[in-house]
Amino acid sequence: xxxxxxIGVLGLCAGCARSDGPFVQGTIRIVPPVALEDLASFHDxxxxxxxxxxxxxxxxxxxxxxxxxxxxxxAVYLFALPGESNSVRVAHQREFQRKIGKLE
Numbered sequence: 710x711x712x713x714x715x716i717g718v719l720g721l722c723a724g725c726a727r728s729d730g731p732f733v734q735g736t737i738r739i740v741p742p743v744a745l746e747d748l749a750s751f752h753d754x755x756x757x758x759x760x761x762x763x764x765x766x767x768x769x770x771x772x773x774x775x776x777x778x779x780x781x782x783x784a785v786y787l788f789a790l791p792g793e794s795n796s797v798r799v800a801h802q803r804e805f806q807r808k809i810g811k812l813e
Contacts (some may be wrong), residue, residue, distance in 0.1 A: 731763075732808040734800055737787060740764040741808055751779065756790065759812055773812060774798070785812070 718730035731740040743761040750757050754777035762768050772786040781791065781798065785805055799805045806812075 723783070729808050732805055734797075735768075737797065739767070739769065739809060741810075743809055745810075745812070750775075751790070754779070757812070758790075771812060 729741055731738050733739075739761070740763045743763050746760045746762075748758045748760055753775075755775040757773040759771045760768060760772070761771055770788055772790050774781050774784045774786060774791045776782075776791060779791070784791065785799040785802055786796045787799065790796075803804065
């Protein structure tokens with residue numbers, strides 16, 4: 710009887726847990742929800758620059774690749790424009806969109 714009660718309580722607790730959590734890639738951690746500020750579109754085909762502020766107050770530049778003849782159309786990059794040395798491509802774009810939201 711106690712085992713069934715424990716299983717029931719665990720099942721209820723599992724349903725209450727947040728499944729979205731922060732987006733983590735290497736040392737990058739973005740905690741939802743995020744506030745968006747759409748800053749610019751570049752003349753390279755329309756790459757979008759969006760500044761986000763996460764729930765912990767961290768600010769981050771996000772770029773969505775829309776360069777003409779891009780090898781990665783629609784890819785999300787952090788910190789800098791695609792192709793720049795300090796840009797970081799989001800490896801798990803679906804997870805990023807699920808947790809942070811679709812930015813296009």
